[in-house]
Amino acid sequence: MDTGNDPHKNTIAFINDKSPLIDIACNNLTASGIEILFRSENVQDGLAQLSALTALPKAIIIDLKFNDKNVLAQLRELKSKYPSIRLIGYGDSDDTDELVQALTEIGIKSYLPIGSDADDFKRAIEKV
Numbered sequence: 001m002d003t004g005n006d007p008h009k010n011t012i013a014f015i016n017d018k019s020p021l022i023d024i025a026c027n028n029l030t031a032s033g034i035e036i037l038f039r040s041e042n043v044q045d046g047l048a049q050l051s052a053l054t055a056l057p058k059a060i061i062i063d064l065k066f067n068d069k070n071v072l073a074q075l076r077e078l079k080s081k082y083p084s085i086r087l088i089g090y091g092d093s094d095d096t097d098e099l100v101q102a103l104t105e106i107g108i109k110s111y112l113p114i115g116s117d118a119d120d121f122k123r124a125i126e127k128v
Helices: 020-031 043-052 071-081 097-106 118-127
Strands: 011-015 035-040 059-063 086-091 108-113
Touching: 011 020, 011 043, 020 035, 020 118, 035 043, 043 071, 059 108, 059 118, 071 086, 071 097, 097 108, 108 118
Parallel strands: 011 035, 011 059, 059 086, 086 108
Antiparallel strands: none
16 A cells, blocks of 8 residues: 555545435535545545555545544544644534534645535645
């Protein structure tokens, strides 16, 4: 597996619950030339899918609405195993300051509020 610091420029992955909004964003991103390597519904599944890849995505867009209480520990594990991957948060804008601080420490590089369109996703991917 390529674990270097230069993942493929136009590849991403999603860790997000099933969502029609994400389905639309994925279709639009794919149509614009961005390759989506995988979609998973939780961090543990995302880690398993990452380990099977031969080249890492540039970024992973992660749903910040978590039902799993261990998700911060799982995100730390993801970032420690794959430090070259940029993490982009996606969720409600009413996240607590404590959560935002924890996510910043883990390495979330950008944030997209729910309702963001494909252009918003593309800009966030380009920024990281």
